[in-house]
Amino acid sequence: MVEVQRVSKTFQRIGKNGATELKALSDVTISIREKEFVSIIGPSGCGKTTLLKIIDGLTPYDGGEILINGKKVTGPGPDRAVVFQTFALLPWRTVLANVEFSLELRQLPREQRTATARDYLKRVGLADFENHYPHELSGGMQQRAGLARALAVNPSILLMDEPFGSVDAQTRQLLQEELLELWQREQKTVIFITHSMDEAVYLADRVVVMTPRPGRVAEILDVPLPRPRIPDVVRRDPKFVDLTNYIWDSLKKAMENHH
Amino acid sequence: MKARISVNVLSIATLAVLWEVAGRLMDTTLIPPLSNIASAWLRLLMNGKLLENLVMSLWTLAAGFFLAVILGVIIGVLMGRFRPVEHFLDLYINALMSAPMTAFVPLLIMWFGLGVESRIAVVFLFAFFVIVINTMTGVKQVDRIFVEMARSFGAKELEVFFKVVLPAAMPAIMAGVSIGMGRAVKGIVTAEMLLTLTGIGGMIMQYGSAFATDALFAVILTILMVAMIAMKLVKIVDRRLTGWKAEIAIE
Ligand SMILES: Nc1ncnc2c1ncn2[C@@H]1O[C@H](COP(=O)(O)OP(=O)(O)OP(=O)(O)O)[C@@H](O)[C@H]1O
Ligand SMILES: [Mg+2]
Numbered sequence: 001m002v003e004v005q006r007v008s009k010t011f012q013r014i015g016k017n018g019a020t021e022l023k024a025l026s027d028v029t030i031s032i033r034e035k036e037f038v039s040i041i042g043p044s045g046c047g048k049t050t051l052l053k054i055i056d057g058l059t060p061y062d063g064g065e066i067l068i069n070g071k072k073v074t075g076p077g078p079d080r081a082v083v084f085q086t087f088a089l090l091p092w093r094t095v096l097a098n099v100e101f102s103l104e105l106r107q108l109p110r111e112q113r114t115a116t117a118r119d120y121l122k123r124v125g126l127a128d129f130e131n132h133y134p135h136e137l138s139g140g141m142q143q144r145a146g147l148a149r150a151l152a153v154n155p156s157i158l159l160m161d162e163p164f165g166s167v168d169a170q171t172r173q174l175l176q177e178e179l180l181e182l183w184q185r186e187q188k189t190v191i192f193i194t195h196s197m198d199e200a201v202y203l204a205d206r207v208v209v210m211t212p213r214p215g216r217v218a219e220i221l222d223v224p225l226p227r228p229r230i231p232d233v234v235r236r237d238p239k240f241v242d243l244t245n246y247i248w249d250s251l252k253k254a255m256e257n258h259h
Numbered sequence: 260m261k262a263r264i265s266v267n268v269l270s271i272a273t274l275a276v277l278w279e280v281a282g283r284l285m286d287t288t289l290i291p292p293l294s295n296i297a298s299a300w301l302r303l304l305m306n307g308k309l310l311e312n313l314v315m316s317l318w319t320l321a322a323g324f325f326l327a328v329i330l331g332v333i334i335g336v337l338m339g340r341f342r343p344v345e346h347f348l349d350l351y352i353n354a355l356m357s358a359p360m361t362a363f364v365p366l367l368i369m370w371f372g373l374g375v376e377s378r379i380a381v382v383f384l385f386a387f388f389v390i391v392i393n394t395m396t397g398v399k400q401v402d403r404i405f406v407e408m409a410r411s412f413g414a415k416e417l418e419v420f421f422k423v424v425l426p427a428a429m430p431a432i433m434a435g436v437s438i439g440m441g442r443a444v445k446g447i448v449t450a451e452m453l454l455t456l457t458g459i460g461g462m463i464m465q466y467g468s469a470f471a472t473d474a475l476f477a478v479i480l481t482i483l484m485v486a487m488i489a490m491k492l493v494k495i496v497d498r499r500l501t502g503w504k505a506e507i508a509i510e
């Protein structure tokens with residue numbers, strides 16, 4: 001259980017005209033059940049990445065509390081792993097060595113590390129590319145490598161920051177399906193940031209809609225679609241269409257209230 | 260690659276022939292024909308003088324350069340990682356980076372005397388600053404996202420440094436080391452010429468003042484070869500450490 005309780009975040013920036021403050025998040029409260037798949041959607045700059053980093057323990061926050069199974073988050077922990085929007089693969093390491101990176105930090109012995117990394121590369125369909133360098137891979141493949149790296153440490157909570165934002169529509173669709181399969185198999189809590197209403201609804205049990213900066217929770221919506229979700233069937237389901245339309249309106253309203 | 264090498268060979272051969280012809284036509288000691296230089300070179304090689312001096316020079320070069328790399332990287336890393344250290348030092352480092360190091364030679368003689376320590380110090384000073392600046396820049400330019408990624412997976416400060424910051428900065432560090440090596444070779448010859456007349460720099464002064472131009476050219480060509488080999492060595496190390504960067508750049 002991940003509880004985000006009244007979390008606020010203000011960035012201090014020291015620029016040419018002295019210190020300025022930028023309120024990124026205001027009073028955000030979300031409660032996420034174990035093994036739940038939650039999408040977060042909101043306009044650019046509303047603090048989604050900031051929120052994800054706060055949940056991961058990378059960014060300190062200045063109001064409220066993050067609790068994971070009742071324990072307050074004070075830094076990154078082995079129960080969480082992030083899939084970064086820009087992949088963040090180390091260019092001097094091969095794909096295999098990139099996946100091993102997260103295991104090295106957990107002091108796994110070399111052989112075990114390699115075996116585990118290979119296993120996860122196979123699961124994301126990159127088995128044949130373990131000796132490639134990141135720049136030799138397509139965007140979708142790099143994203144899978146990032147996913148393998150996060151999965152390899154076997155986190156119970158997967159934090160994904162617009163992971164499919166920079167791949168083409170077809171690859172995106174494929175990755176979405178693979179992610180759902182994987183999520184069903186591995187039984188993890190997933191917090192998934194996206195710009196796409198379609199993606200948010202297709203994947204999630206619940207969708208969190210955020211307002212423009214400073215980011216607040218505008219609405220939290222249940223997705224009443226059965227699983228397993230078959231893309232063509234789901235997307236034609238009237239409930240799917242209604243919900244995406246509703247989110248569109250909700251986002252638009254949030255924008256209008258803002259101006 | 261092959262084409263490149265054969266063009267190089269052609270270029271050297273052309274120069275050699277022109278030199279030989281010019282030397283024979285002009286018939287002065289100022290430009291000795293290449294064959295005379297070659298025989299002077301053989302003579303110096305046979306009587307052991309060249310090798311003896313070369314070993315002495317190389318040893319000093321290695322010592323000074325090694326110190327410059329170790330200290331240069333350490334100081335550069337500290338400046339790149341810690342703002343106060345940077346602000347404390349960057350004024351001096353930047354000033355000294357482009358200062359003519361020869362100006363410091365008299366000072367070094369006073370501090371270290373006329374022994375090998377002075378020569379090592381000169382080599383060090385020639386190579387040190389450019390390594391510091393490149394290392395600092397490299398460390399500062401490491402993409403934040405890599406550091407965050409490492410922290411997110413539980414890396415501690417030292418792990419962040421050794422597994423992310425250092426390898427990410429390595430291309431910039433090696434660029435500094437490579438320029439530093441070129442400067443170090445200048446440093447050793449300068450030191451030997453100005454300080455003690457030992458090593459290959461000493462030989463240059465000796466043959467120069469005796470107008471022994473064929474021997475002088477033999478030594479100069481030796482220095483050029485040493486410089487080339489030294490740069491090649493740096494390049495080999497660079498390839499090993501940052502081959503990934505070269506591969507990206509080729510595309
Ligand atoms: N380290 C930081 N220092 C100062 N300001 C920051 C920092 N990180 C983020 N911000 C600011 O906080 C706001 C929210 O940023 P954030 O990256 O969380 O937005 P986002 O919702 O993820 O946007 P996008 O959808 O474009 O990725 C932005 O205005 C950004 O400029
Ligand atoms: Mg973002």
